[in-house]
Amino acid sequence: MLSSESCIKFKSKICYIASMLLDSCKNNCNYTHSRYVYMTCSWMMGVFVFALLLGQIRDIVSNANRTREEYRRKMDMALSECKRLGLPKELTNRVRDWFIYTWEQQKTLDEKKLIEKLPLKLQTDLALSVHYNTLSKVQLFQVSTSAVKTNKSARYSPTRLHNFKGDVGKEMYIVNQGVLQVVGGENNNTVFAELTQGSVFGEISLLAIGGNNRRTASIRAKGYATLFVLAKEDLNDVIKYYPQAQILLKRKAA
Helix, strand or coil, rough: CCHHHHHHHHHHHHHHHHHHHHHHCCCCCCCCHHHHHHHHHHHHHHHHHHHHHHHHHEEEHHHHHHHHHHHHHHHHHHHHHHHHCCCHHHHHHHHHHHHHHHHHHHHHCCCCCHHCCCCHHHHHHHHHHCHHHHHHCHHHHHHCCCHHHHCCEEEEECCEEECCCCCCEEEEEEEEECCEEEEHHHHEEEEEECCCCCCEEEEEHHHHHHCCCCCEEEEEEEEEEEEEEEEHHHHHHHHHCCHHHHHHHHHHHH
C-alpha cells in the first residue's frame, strides 16, 4: 500500500503526464515531484489565460454583432413603416441610403449617447482631436474652443435643397465632409458658390446682421455631406465670454 507522500507524488505525476498528453507533448524525462507540480500548474495557468482571451474575443465580436443587428433592426423598421404608409420608392430609397451612409460614417445612429457622459473638458478635447482638420480652418474655434463641445452633427442627402431662402435662421453650420452649393435664382438653378471642408454658413441670419434674421440663400448638397451645427443659444454663450468671436463672424459675413 502506498504511503500518503508516495500517493501525492504518484497523483502529481499522473496529472503531469495527462497534461502532456492533452498538449500532444510526450516527454519521459525523470523529473522530480516539485517539477511535476510546477509544470502542471503552469499548464493549467496557460489554459486559464487562453480561455480568458477567448472569452474576451467572444464578447467583442458579440457586442459588434449586437450593435450591427440593432442598426439593421431600426433600418428594417423604418423601411417597413415607409412601405406601410405607401411612400414613393424614391423617398424610401433616400431613407435607406441615409441609414447606410450614417452607419458607414460612424457605426452608430446616435453618436451623442456615446460621449454625453464624459466631462465637458474631455468632450472638447475629443472633438478637437477627431475633427482637428476641419475645426482648425474655422476662425471661430481659433478664438474659443468652448464652442466645440456644443457641436451637433447633421447629414445632407445629395441633390436635395436645405436651409431654404427666407427661413428664420436658428443655427449656423460648418462643413465637415462633402461639398455644398449656395443656390438661388429661378428654380434654384444659379450656383453662387461652393462650400467645402471648414466653410461656415448661416451666420448672417443667426447674428441678424442688418436686422435680417432670415436665410439669404438655399443650400444644396452635391453628394452626401456631414456638417457641424451650432445653435443660436450656444453661439450666444460663446460671444458672451469671447466678444472677438462675434467680430470675426460679422467681418466674414459682411
